[in-house]
Amino acid sequence: MDSLIGAAAHALAAGDPLAALKRVALRDDPPALALRGIAMAQLGDLARAKILLRAAARGFGPGEATARARCQVAEAEIALVSRDLGTHMETLGTARATLDAQGDHANAAHAAYLEARRLLLIGRIDQAEQRLGKIDPAILPLASRTGYWLVGAGIAMRRIRIGPAREAIARAGRAAAEAGIPALAAEVRAASRSLEAPAARLITRDDTRLVGLGEVEALIGSNILLIDACRNAVRAGAAVVPLASRPVLFALVRALAEAWPGDASRPALLERAFRARDADESHRARLRVEIGRLRTALRPLAKVAATRNGFVLVPNRAARVVVLAPPVEGPHDAVLALLADGESWSSSALALALDVSARSVQRALEALAAAGKVDRVGRGRACRWMAANVPGFPTSLLLPGPLLRG
Known part of the structure; x- marks a missing residue:
């Protein structure tokens, strides 16, 4: 040399x-x-x-x-x-x-x-x-x-x-x-x-507030029933019921948790789980089936009891029920969570990180660009995507999917 x-x-x-x-x-x-x-x-x-x-x-x-x-x-x-x-x-x-x-x-x-x-x-x-x-x-x-x-x-x-x-x-x-x-x-x-920085929202029937990772760690280790909407799971101490592959069941348990200690009405559950504003008998029958499946899935942690108005969540041992949700929720929020680091990402890298097809990511990016939430840099193979306004919190820290599967 x-x-x-x-x-x-x-x-x-x-x-x-x-x-x-x-x-x-x-x-x-x-x-x-x-x-x-x-x-x-x-x-x-x-x-x-x-x-x-x-x-x-x-x-x-x-x-x-x-x-x-x-x-x-x-x-x-x-x-x-x-x-x-x-x-x-x-x-x-x-x-x-x-x-x-x-x-x-x-x-x-x-x-x-x-x-x-x-x-x-x-x-x-x-x-x-x-x-x-x-x-x-x-x-x-x-x-x-x-x-x-x-x-x-x-x-x-x-x-x-x-x-x-x-x-x-x-x-x-x-x-x-x-x-x-x-x-x-x-x-x-x-x-x-x-x-x-804030990493999630803590939601109860009466309050919603931002929490940091330290408080999230404390919540996971405490005597509560935690409906984890960041990773689509239900937790109570060391016990975890994963529902990432069962979105209808998770939508139902989240609606029940947000209404706790009260009950959630049947129309509210139908709208949350099936987006059925004008429910017919087929929707109500399906709700009964899915509630039965939810009871089976949650048996180690909680019961789902019927009420005159709808259904209520009854923890087995937990002192209370809370929901942990991402700081921002909306269409394509997982893509925005990755772009929150302020770097420019290729669509193929986003697809790899989210474990979805490149076409799904491309559709999401086009929708976000039309809404003014992301910017395109370059063209063709050199095209990269950036968040138009970088959020003030690291939303990717609690992303579901590949972040859990390792």
């Missing part, structure tokens, strides 16, 4: 891309192209960065597998930042294995951290935790170590474990301070704000 390449690499590690470019901006050899690509990525010109990194990878010879793998890792990191979470991330595992085999354990660990970060973004929490658990943070560069702890904090927050999340953010803050890179410190501050 010549002195200019070494000095440029040191500047990039310190978060100073302009100093790196001063040393290699006029060179077109593969190592210089790779460093220029990383510098352009740090400056935000991701399109130019990808071109430079691909040119560098092509320029390295057959005996330079390590250098080529480093370029692949850098390009995958750009794809991650661009929320291009599908095809462009597929080479990351191969690059990690190559770096490990060549003895470049620090960059191999960085690649593994990027894999964990991608898994977190698409809601595969168990897999992200497993990947992160195989990394020794001590061998990571300081910048990557900050990201490692932030991914750990993200996993803890999505599992609603506030103590581990705070500890991970504190460790990320120490690593960022040691690295001395302002952008990393800003990431840590953003994660800390997410931890303290």
